[in-house]
Amino acid sequence: MVKAKKPSPKRAAITERHTRAAAAAEAPRAAVQLAATKKSKAKKAAIKKQVEDKKEEDECPAVLELGAQRERWVNFIREQSLSTEDAAKLLLDSFEYKGLVKHSGGCHCGAVRFEVWASADLHVFDCNCSICVKKQNRHFIVPSSRFKLLKGAGNLTTYTFNTKKAQHTFCKTCGVQSFYTPRSNPDGYGIASHCLDDGTVRSIHVEQINGKEWEKAMKEHKTIRNMSKS
Secondary structure (H helix, E strand, C coil): CCCCCCCCHHHHHHHHHHHHHHHHHHHHHHHHHHHHHHHHHHHHHHHHHHHHHHHHHHHCCCHHHHHHHHHHHHHHHHHCCCCHHHHHHHHHHHHHCCCCEEEEEECCCCCCEEEEEECCEEEEEEECCHHHHHHCCEEEEEEHHHEEEEECHHHEEEECCCCCCCEEEEECCCCCCCEEECCCCCCEEEEEHHHECCCCCCEEEEEEECHHHHHHHHHHCCCHHHHHCC
8 A cells, every 4th residue: 555645845835835826826817897787787786777667668758747647647547448649638628628527328138338528417418300209319419529339339320311411320130319410500410318327427417409390490499510519
């Protein structure tokens, strides 16, 4: 058995000095690498935040102008699953249609659906002309800007007669007329109050209209033509 030779004290000291020197040289290099890694991660995080902020701004233009309300606005859009346009419309509607409520309604089969902004207290016309009597056309009038057809445009058909100014639209499937364009108000809509969904109408005031003498009735009526003005 051959015994291993122990290094001389001098050689051991030299080896130890070399080891310490290598470790001392490696420490700054490791520190530099660690700092570079941290810097890289911070840069990536900053870039990610910029991308996310830009995405939020793209989804929600002008959020930067909302000040302290910015976060509430963004969260509201996300929670309600709204597009920026829908959120803006909701905000505008609440101011432009102040004092009004959003009614929804449609035909019997459900193929035609709409929404309309109007008072909770409806002013309904009951006309005695030939067609209104036969189809019981009791309706209230709104500007076209307050009416939105949600679905069923392709399921509507139109009946006209005489002057052909009134557009009597009804569902092809069930035959119900839930709204139409009146001769008196071609720039608006006549909405059948009995075709509205429950829950939004507070009261209904019915006014009789002498449609048998239409020209005379329209000449004498002081407000009906203004009901379709925005």
